[in-house]
Amino acid sequence: MSSASNNSFILDVRGLTKVFGGLTAVNDVTLQIPRQGIVSVIGPNGAGKTTFFNMITGIYEPTTGFIELDGVNLVGLRPDQVTSAGIARTFQNIRLFASMDCQENVMVGRHSRLKAGYIDSLFRTKRFYESEQEARDVANMMLDFVGLGQFRYEMATNLPYGDQRKLEIARALATSPKLVLLDEPAAGMNPRETEELKSLIRRIRDELGVTVCLIEHDMRLVMTLSEYITVLNYGSKLAEGLPHEIRNNPQVMEAYLGRGAVAGEYGKEAVAGMQEGV
Amino acid sequence: MTAIRPGSQPPTAAPDRTWWLIIVGIITSSLLMLTQEPTWRAALPGGIAKFLTNPLVGSLLLTLFLSNLLFAFRWKAAAWAKALVFFGSLFIILPWAGRDNTAIFDLAIQIGIFAALALGLNIVVGLAGLLDLGYIAFFAVGAYTWGIFGSGQFAKILGYFADNGGPVGGGLRYLLGGLLLTILGAVVMSIISKVKGKWNTGQRWANFLAIMGLVAGIIMSLRGVLILMSPQAQSLMSGVNPNFFWLFLVLALFAAASVGVIIGLPVLKLKGDYLAIITLGLGEVIRVLANNLSTYSNGSQGITPIVSPTVPFMNAIAGALGFSPDQYNLFFLYFLVIAIIAVIILANVRLDRSRIGRAWVAIREDEVAAQAMGVPLMQTKLIAFATGASFAGIMGVIFAAKQTFISPESFILTQSTSILSMVVLGGLGSIPGVILGAAIVTILNISLLPSLGEATAALKLPQQINPAQLQRLVFGTILVMMMLFRPEGMLPSARQQRLMHEDDDPSDNETPQDSLKHSAVEPAAEVYSPGTASIKDDQRTGGAR
Numbered sequence: 001m002s003s004a005s006n007n008s009f010i011l012d013v014r015g016l017t018k019v020f021g022g023l024t025a026v027n028d029v030t031l032q033i034p035r036q037g038i039v040s041v042i043g044p045n046g047a048g049k050t051t052f053f054n055m056i057t058g059i060y061e062p063t064t065g066f067i068e069l070d071g072v073n074l075v076g077l078r079p080d081q082v083t084s085a086g087i088a089r090t091f092q093n094i095r096l097f098a099s100m101d102c103q104e105n106v107m108v109g110r111h112s113r114l115k116a117g118y119i120d121s122l123f124r125t126k127r128f129y130e131s132e133q134e135a136r137d138v139a140n141m142m143l144d145f146v147g148l149g150q151f152r153y154e155m156a157t158n159l160p161y162g163d164q165r166k167l168e169i170a171r172a173l174a175t176s177p178k179l180v181l182l183d184e185p186a187a188g189m190n191p192r193e194t195e196e197l198k199s200l201i202r203r204i205r206d207e208l209g210v211t212v213c214l215i216e217h218d219m220r221l222v223m224t225l226s227e228y229i230t231v232l233n234y235g236s237k238l239a240e241g242l243p244h245e246i247r248n249n250p251q252v253m254e255a256y257l258g259r260g261a262v263a264g265e266y267g268k269e270a271v272a273g274m275q276e277g278v
Numbered sequence: 279m280t281a282i283r284p285g286s287q288p289p290t291a292a293p294d295r296t297w298w299l300i301i302v303g304i305i306t307s308s309l310l311m312l313t314q315e316p317t318w319r320a321a322l323p324g325g326i327a328k329f330l331t332n333p334l335v336g337s338l339l340l341t342l343f344l345s346n347l348l349f350a351f352r353w354k355a356a357a358w359a360k361a362l363v364f365f366g367s368l369f370i371i372l373p374w375a376g377r378d379n380t381a382i383f384d385l386a387i388q389i390g391i392f393a394a395l396a397l398g399l400n401i402v403v404g405l406a407g408l409l410d411l412g413y414i415a416f417f418a419v420g421a422y423t424w425g426i427f428g429s430g431q432f433a434k435i436l437g438y439f440a441d442n443g444g445p446v447g448g449g450l451r452y453l454l455g456g457l458l459l460t461i462l463g464a465v466v467m468s469i470i471s472k473v474k475g476k477w478n479t480g481q482r483w484a485n486f487l488a489i490m491g492l493v494a495g496i497i498m499s500l501r502g503v504l505i506l507m508s509p510q511a512q513s514l515m516s517g518v519n520p521n522f523f524w525l526f527l528v529l530a531l532f533a534a535a536s537v538g539v540i541i542g543l544p545v546l547k548l549k550g551d552y553l554a555i556i557t558l559g560l561g562e563v564i565r566v567l568a569n570n571l572s573t574y575s576n577g578s579q580g581i582t583p584i585v586s587p588t589v590p591f592m593n594a595i596a597g598a599l600g601f602s603p604d605q606y607n608l609f610f611l612y613f614l615v616i617a618i619i620a621v622i623i624l625a626n627v628r629l630d631r632s633r634i635g636r637a638w639v640a641i642r643e644d645e646v647a648a649q650a651m652g653v654p655l656m657q658t659k660l661i662a663f664a665t666g667a668s669f670a671g672i673m674g675v676i677f678a679a680k681q682t683f684i685s686p687e688s689f690i691l692t693q694s695t696s697i698l699s700m701v702v703l704g705g706l707g708s709i710p711g712v713i714l715g716a717a718i719v720t721i722l723n724i725s726l727l728p729s730l731g732e733a734t735a736a737l738k739l740p741q742q743i744n745p746a747q748l749q750r751l752v753f754g755t756i757l758v759m760m761m762l763f764r765p766e767g768m769l770p771s772a773r774q775q776r777l778m779h780e781d782d783d784p785s786d787n788e789t790p791q792d793s794l795k796h797s798a799v800e801p802a803a804e805v806y807s808p809g810t811a812s813i814k815d816d817q818r819t820g821g822a823r
Contacts, residue, residue: 057650083652095647097640099773108640112652114633118661121632122625131633175652 010035010179010211011056011087016065018051025051027235028065033179038205038212040222042246043232044255044267049215050092052232053181057089058082070178084112088172089181092215094164096156102167103152106139109174113138142170145208146200162193166200173208180204182214186221194218198225219273223247231255247274296355303346303363307371310343314378334733337725340375340382343367344389344717351710352769373612377601383608385724387680390615391673393716396700397622397709398669403698404707404771405635406662407642408546409554411694412561416667418568418689419537420530420674425581425684426574427526433514438573439501440508449505456499463492516585523587527675534671535664537564542663546656549645561694569686580685584678586611611680618676619713622669626709629665638662639707639773696723703760705767707774714768722753 011033018026026048033039041049054060056067058079067074069085077085088109097105116131143149146166151159156167165185172180182201186194198221204210216222222229223243230240233255239246246252256267312318313330322330329335350364376383395417402410426432443449466488470481477485545556568575575581586607596609629635637658640648649655678684696719704715731746741747766774 059646059650078654079646079649080652080654083650089650091647091650095644095650097643097647099643100636100639104636108636108648108653109651111633111637111640116633118629118634121629121634124628128632135633171651 008035009033010070011213012066012068013056014066016052016055016067017063018048018055018060019063025235026055026062026232029232029235029237031230031237031240033211033213034228036205036209036211037227038201038214038225039228039230040226041213041215041230041232042217042219042222043238044270047232048235049232050183051235053089053183053215056082057087057181080112083175083177086176086178087181088175088177088179090165090168090172090183090185092183092187094161094168096164096167096171098155098157101153101155102143102148102159102170103136103139105156105167106142106171106174107135109142109171110135110138113176138174138176139170142173143167145173145203146170147196162189162196165189165197169200169204173204173210177210179211179213182212182216184215184217186216186218194221197221201225217270219270220276223274223276292354294355295353296359299349299353299355299359299363302349303367306339306343306346307367309339310371310375313339314375314382316378332733333729334726337721337729340385340725341721343371343375344721348714368616373599373609376608376612377599377605380605380608383605383612385721387608387612387615387676388724389717389720390612390619391677391680392697392700392720393713394615394619394622394669394673395697396704396712396716397619397626398666398673399697400666400701400707400709400712401626401629401638401669402662402666403701404712405630405642406638406659408659408662409550409557410663410666411554411558411691411698412541412564413557413666413670413697414689414691414694415541415561415564416534416538416670417674417677417693418564418686419534419667420671421678421684421688422568422575422581422674423530423533423671424523424526424675425584425678428517428520428523428584428586428678429581430515430517431574431576431581432517433511434576435574436504436508436511436514439504440511443501443505443508446505446509449502449508451502452505453499453502456495456497456502459491459495459498461495463488463490463495467492520585520587523585523675523679527672530671530675531668532671534674535668538664538667539660542660546659546663558691558694562691565686565689565691568689575686578686580683580687582683584682584684586679586682608680611676615676618672622672623709623713625665630709634658634661699757703757703767705770705774708767708769708771711767711769711771718768722756727752 009032011031013029013031016026016029016031017024029048029052031041041052043049051060055062055065056074058074058077058081062075065075069082069087072085074082074085074087097108100108114131114135116125116128119125120128120131140149140152143152146169148159148163148166148170151163156164159167165188169180169182169185172182185201186197189197201212201214202225205212214222214225223246226243228240229243229246231238231246231249231252238255239249239252241249253271256270312322313336319327319330330339344367346363346367350360350367353360372382372386376386395413398416399410399413402408402413426435466484470477470485470488473481541557541560545553545560548556569578571577572579587610588606589610592610592613593606596606597603601609637648637653640651640653641655641658645655677688681688697716700715700719701712702715703719704713705711727749730752731744731749734745739745745752760768
């Protein structure tokens with residue numbers, strides 16, 4: 001899995017490092033995401049997973065390193081340019097637009113793909129109407145896709161928590177991405193919602209052909225869903241491999257459980273999840 | 279887009295008020311005319327006439343009359359009645375009252391000017407969420423654009439260059455050199471802007487020098503033009519041909535928009551409080567420039583007299599309707615302001631309901647998420663800034679033409695904050711709201727509060743409790759009360775209303791029939807209507823709020 005032709009990987013990240021002052025948050029991480037795969041990045045709290053996502057999406061500029069999406073360099077691009085290039089994301093702490101309804105929220109996601117500009121909007125040209133129609137159609141399609149079709153005109157903040165996560169996914173999908181990054185999509189979800197999420201993520205890949213990369217703490221979800229897993233610890237790559245390889249990796253166990261008998265609830269739960277989820 | 283929006287707002291079963299509207303319209307109009315039309319007033323018994331000529335009563339009746347426009351806009355009534363009352367008040371009664379009392383015309387134009395300013399600021403603050411405390415600067419740019427050229431000031435500037443600019447032939451050298459520098463700067467900038475990724479030190483310096491060259495080039499070529507034109511100072515002693523006014527309306531639009539972009543470029547990287555402070559500072563910079571660049575702006579003495587265009591057919595109409603010749607100008611400006619506001623409202627609505635408007639609101643709600651969804655922050659914010667500025671620029675030209683006198687005193691910080699208070703009072707992001715806010719604040723400031731002082735002047739109250747001295751206090755109290763009891767503004771936008779009242783239970787003010795209709799259309803509204811979704815749970819788990 002390590003070396004393949006550039007074409008089978010959609011995202012190619014090499015030697016990515018981010019230093020904040022004296023702290024190295026992410027240290028020399030290399031990651032390749034196969035086209036139309038579902039991959040996960042896991043690691044204990046504070047391992048640098050979200051910083052890693054933020055560098056890929058342009059929120060942080062990497063100190064050193066190199067990011068390529070489908071052969072296009074992403075280093076130095078602004079977040080909106082990264083989105084136009086084809087990476088969409090969701091956020092760990094949900095960031096929906098509170099005063100908009102669900103449809104409008106998803107329509108914002110279409111922004112970078114619409115052609116109507118300032119003059120079109122002012123003079124209501126044909127292009128304006130076409131763009132608006134496209135935005136509405138895509139938004140409705142994506143809302144239906146994630147199963148929120150009947151809440152089109154509902155305020156985003158009135159949705160229950162699990163549905164807000166789905167709405168964020170719909171908004172990300174409206175950007176027509178090649179790759180979607182999901183930052184802890186199952187956080188705060190109950191088991192039923194997690195099950196729904198699992199099938200939704202599979203459908204994103206199977207029906208839309210979009211590659212999925214997720215950060216997740218729910219190991220049952222990670223182990224059953226992922227085709228490939230990368231483990232980060234203290235900002236560095238600790239291990240990578242297929243789910244069963246990660247499950248049986250003593251280093252990973254140690255990272256989660258700690259040395260000796262000081263394992264916290266979180267680590268035990270995570271390891272139990274890894275062993276359980278098949 | 280006629281789909282019913284379940285749960286967003288319960289349909290209010292307002293009674294049809296067509297006849298009410300007509301009756302109220304007739305009563306308020308006749309009351310207003312009784313106070314203003316001398317022949318009508320003369321027919322009244324002395325006591326009543328005296329009562330009606332009390333300044334406070336007059337001002338209140340005027341306010342009541344103007345609220346007709348609001349009723350016509352808000353009340354549920356037949357379309358013909360709405361149109362009749364609205365346009366009748368605007369195009370017949372108000373000019374009629376204005377003929378008898380020029381102050382009413384003046385007030386109406388002033389309301390129009392501030393309404394346009396508030397609409398412009400509404401885009402910046404209400405939609406895009408960029409707190410701009412220096413907004414009046416763009417108004418000043420527009421006012422000085424026409425002020426300088428529509429008065430003898432331009433001749434004075436040319437006179438200065440005739441005395442100090444050297445031989446006229448030198449102007450050509452300045453012009454050519456300046457144009458060369460400008461082109462060079464622009465070319466270098468466009469080459470550098472094509473460099474992808476981060477600029478190295480050399481490229482940054484080259485860019486800096488190119489910008490400097492561009493600016494120097496523009497200044498040099500302008501100087502060249504002024505020197506070349508300096509022999510014509512004599513023929514421009516009373517300003518350019520007043521009919522250039524129309525051209526300057528457009529020029530002021532672009533001038534103010536450009537200043538908006540120039541001010542916006544360095545400051546829009548900041549947000550919230552920092553942006554507010556820096557715009558406050560830059561707004562003051564523009565005023566101080568107007569004060570100190572006395573060669574061009576005549577400093578604190580201001581520019582006067584500024585000419586207005588004459589439109590023969592408007593004058594003919596005004597004359598036929600019995601207006602006196604010194605009112606022709608106000609008559610024309612009144613209708614011009616109405617026309618321009620109509621255009622501004624149209625532009626406002628169209629931008630709001632477009633991809634750009636959505637991007638503005640998204641930025642206001644969450645910059646990080648908006649950018650991650652592909653909204654370019656800088657570009658979108660600059661568009662908001664420039665659009666808001668251009669409205670102010672146009673109104674600046676009209677202000678200069680109406681006042682015939684402008685000085686830096688007209689563009690002080692208080693003006694910026696007062697426009698901001700109009701926007702907040704009326705309802706952030708709501709177009710009818712900010713117009714109402716502008717009307718209320720302007721009426722209070724120009725008509726109601728001063729008349730309160732006049733009306734009580736005869737009472738010989740001691741200084742400490744004399745309303746004439748307490749105008750600002752009354753105004754402040756009204757603002758505080760408004761914000762306490764109606765924080766979302768007088769006519770909040772649908773968005774803002776939903777946001778502020780989503781924890782209210784809609785079933786409280788919903789009749790049984792309504793909720794039946796409701797659930798028949800969309801059963802889901804029962805499950806997820808606002809209020810039933812537990813906001814508290816969302817907050818605990820870190821929901822979007």
